[in-house]
Amino acid sequence: MASLRNAFKYTLADRPTLDTNLFLHLYCPTLLHRLSPEDFSVPKLVVLSGSPGSGKSSVLRLFQTDSLVALYLNRRKSSDDVVVEVLRELGIFDDNGIRYIGLYIQCDSNLRDLSNAEAGQVNFKLLNALLDIKIVLAYLRGLRQLAAAKLIRNTLNDVRFVALPPDETPSPLFAREYSFEELETECGKIETDFASLLNSFPGDPVPASITPHARVFAFSYLGQQLAHQNLGWPSPVLLLDDFQELYQDQRDHLHDELKRRAAVPRWVAVRKYVYELERLLPVEGARVGDVREIDLDDSKPPAFRKFLENVTERRLRLTEALQHMLTIQTFREQLRPAVEALPLARVQEPAGKILSRLQELGASETLSLPQQPEIPLRFLHDLEKHLILAERKAQREQRYILPELEPPEPSDAKTEEAARLFMCHRYDLPYYFGFDFLSVAANRNVEQFLEIAGEYAEKMIFRTEVNRAAELSAREQDELLRASARRYYERIEQRFPRGYTIRQFVDNLVRFCRAVTDRPNAPIAPGVTGFGLTGDQLRDARAVDGASDGIRLFRETLAGAVAGNVFSIKKIKQGQAGSQKFVFYLNRLLCVRFGLPLGYGGWQRLPVETIVRMMTGPVPAEEWGKKWQAQPLELEDVE
C-alpha cells in the first residue's frame, strides 16, 4: 500500500491531491453514521451545520461523482472497506452500481457578487439562473464521468432532454428539447458568459445568453428527465456548501427556493455562527419531515475522542515510519507519562513555602517534607490539595467558636485537578501530556487535531529515522503542545477578519481567567476558561439597527471569533425558567497557551460594554478586578 511521510499533515480537503487509495484509508466514516438512507431517497432539505473543521465539506465532497467513482472502482481492491460498507448501507452503492451522485456547488463570491452585477439592485433572478446552470452542468458532468468509468451505458449522446411544460413558465433554457451534447454545450456557454458578466466593467451589457428568471427550475427539470427516461442513471442530490458565504437576502431567497417541494434532495452545509438567533438557514415554516437538521458539533466528548482515535490509527497506518504502531494503544504508549518523583533539592524551597502557609492557616496536622532523596509527586499533589482546602476554609464567612466543630472542606475531582495544575506551575512540571490532553486540545475540531498531532508525528518520524525510540517524554509533549498553542495565538490577528480585536479581547479575558484560576483557594476549580452572555444581551445586540460602532464591533468580533473557532459556544439553562445563557469557551489551545486547565466548567457573565472595551484596547486588571470579584462566578457542571 502506498504511504505518506507524515499522513497527519493531510486533511480530507486534500482529496484532489491524494491518491484515491490513500484517501480511502484516511477517510474516517464516523460522520457518515449520522446519515440515513432517507436523506438520499426522500427529496427533502437536509441542513448540516457545524463549526469550521467539523467535517461538513468532507462529508459533502465524499458524494461528488469523482469520489464515488473512485470508491466504487476500488471497493474490492481495498482491504479497508469500511467507507464502502457505509455507502452500501446508505443505499448509495448497490450491486448495479452507483445510485446517487452529489452535485457539489460551493457558495462563493461568484454567486454572492451576482447581487452587485447590476449596480445598486439586489438581483435574485441572476442567482437563480446561475444556480440552474451549475446544477444541470454538475449532473451532466457527473454522468459523463460515470460513462467514462463504464458505470452507465455510454449512449449519452442519444439521449434527449425534454422541455418543461409551458404551464411552469420555465426559463428559455428549459423550454425546449435538447440532446445531451447540445444541453452540455449550451450550459457551458452560459456559464462562461456568467464569468464574463462577473468580470465586466460598469456599463458593459449583460451577455444575451443570460436570461434572469424568478425561480430555480433545475430541480423540476432534472426530476422530469429521470421520470421520463428509464436509463438507469443515478439520482442527483444537490450539495450546497458554505451557505454562510452568501448575503443574508440571498440566503433568505434561496431558503424559500430550497424549501419548495422538489424531486431532488437538497443538502446545505452551513457554518455555525455566533447567534443562535441569527440562524443562517431558518427552517421555521417548513413542513415537519421536509427538513432534517444535522449538527456536526453535538457529539459527546467520549464519542469525539473515539473518532480521533480512529483518525489517528488510520494516519499511523499510512505514515511510512510509524506503520509499526498498529493500534491507538501503541500510540498512547509512546506518549510517556511524567516522572513520578522529584529530587528533594528541587522541591525543598517551594514545598517549604506551602508548609509555612499551612501553618499560618492553622493546619492541625504536623506536616513536613519526607527526608528522602526523591519526593513522590503524589505527596506534592496532596500538599497542594491541602493548601487549597485550607485557603477555602480560611475564607469562609461563617466562623466557628470551637474549631473542632468546623466541617472539613470537601475535595472532589475538580479540586484534585486544580491541585495538579498548581503543582505543575510551582515545580515547572509538564502539565499537558498524554493522548487525552491531545484530544481535548483539539477543541472538537479534527483539523486542529491533525495540526497538533502532526507535530507529534513529525518528531516521532525523525526519531525513527535516526533509529531511536519514537516515544515522546511528557516534557516533549508539553512543549510541542505549547508550541502549537503559541503558533495558534500568534496567528489570530492575521488569520481572521477582526483578528486584532479578537486577540485584544482574548488578551484581556485570559488575564481575568488566570487571575481567578490562580487564586490560592481555587474558587472555580479547576479554573475559568470562558465568559457568558444572556439570550437577552445577544438579542439586544442583534436587534440594534444602524448600531453604534461599539455594538457593531462587538457583533462582528464575536461572530468572527466563533466562526474561526477561537470561541466555542455552549447553551445552558440556568436561573429562571426559560432563561438561556450562552457560554463562550476559549479554544482549548488558547488555554494551553496561557497555562489554563482544559476542562470546561467555570465562566463569568460579562456586560456587553465591558466586552466592547476589552475588544478595543488593553483593560488593566486592577480596573475591572474589584468589580468582577464582587460578581458571583458561575460554575457549570459539564458531563
Place this chain on the structure above:
Amino acid sequence: MSSRWSDYFLTHQFSEFWSERLAQADASVCLIVAIGFDPRCRTALKHILAVAPPERVSFIGLRLRSSVDSLESTRLANESGDQNLQALSSSGATAVAIGDVQLQDAMGFPSGGRTALNFVAARMEALRKFRHVVVDISGMPRSIFYPLISFLCSRADQGLVQNLHVVVSDSAQLDAKIHLSEFGDADYMHTFRLAGKKKLVWLPVIASRERDRILKIFNQLKDDCVEICPVLSFPADPLRKPDDVLIDNNDVLFKELAVSSANLLLCDEQNPFDIYRKILGLHDYYVDKLSILVGEITTVVSPLSSRLLSLGALLAAIERKLPVSYVEAGTYNLDPDTMQLYQNIDLKPIEIWLTGEPYKTD
C-alpha cells in the same frame, strides 16, 4: 506570442517628464488618488504641481473607509486620511470629485474595488476631457488599482482615455512600517475571476512573513493547482532580499506546499515590465505544453509583494485575462514613527505610461 508592452515607457525622471508634458499647449492631467492613511498618496500630485500651473492639474479622490472606526488603529488611520485629504484639497489642484470608498460592505466582504470602479466609471465623461489620466497607486490597495487600471485600459482601447499613466512612489522603508493584518478569505479579485473550470499554475509574488496569505490562497486553488512558481524580487534592494523572503517563508513553501526550488522565478524589483514579460512567457509555455495533457489551463497570479511587482503582474493579467487570487487585509497598523519617516524621506515617483501617444503605430 507578441505582447502589448514589449516596448514600454518608464522613467524615473518624474518631474522633468511632467514639466515637459504639461508645458504643451492644451495639456491637462487628472490624477486618480486613493486617500487613506498612506502619506504617499500626496507625493505625485505635489511633484506635478511643482512643475506645472495648477489650473492644468486636477484629481479624483477616492477616500478609503473601513467598516468599523472605533478601533484605535483605525481612528489613527482615519486621522491620517483626513490630513491627506486636507493636503490634497488645499494643494491648488482642481478636485473633479471626491467620494467615499467603503473597503468592506455591511457583511464584511471586500467591496473597495467595485465601489471605486463604479465611482470612476460614473465620471468617465469628465475624464475624457483630460489629455492625461494618471492612476497614482502609491497609497492604493491592490484590490482597487487592479480593477481600476484594467477598466481604464479597456476604455483607452475604446478611445475614451487619451493617455493613461500609472505613478508609483515606492519605498521599502515605508512599507516596512506598515503592518497588514485581519486577513479575510482568499478570493478572486473583482473583474479578475476565473472563468470556467481549468487547471491552474499559480504564481504567488511573495514578500516576507506571508505564510497565512499563501496558505489561504493555496487552499482556494489547490483542487486544480498543478504547479506553483513563487516569484521573488531580484535584483532588489537590499540584494539579499530574496534570501530573506525564502528564509521567512521556508516552512510554508518547501515543507507545506512542497515547492520545488527549480520553480522559483526571479524578477527585477524596479521594473514591472520584467515580471510582466516573465509571467506572459510562463503562461504561454504552460498553456502550450500542458493543455494537451490536462485540458484547459491558466495561470493565476497573487500579488503579495511590492507595488511595482504587483503592477507588472497586473499588466500580464490584463493582457492574457489571467485570474488574480488575493487576500485582502482588514486593517493596516502603522508604526508610530511612520509620518516622521515620510517627512524625512525623499520619495521619487516613477512614471509608467501605459496607453496613448507612445504606442500609436500610425
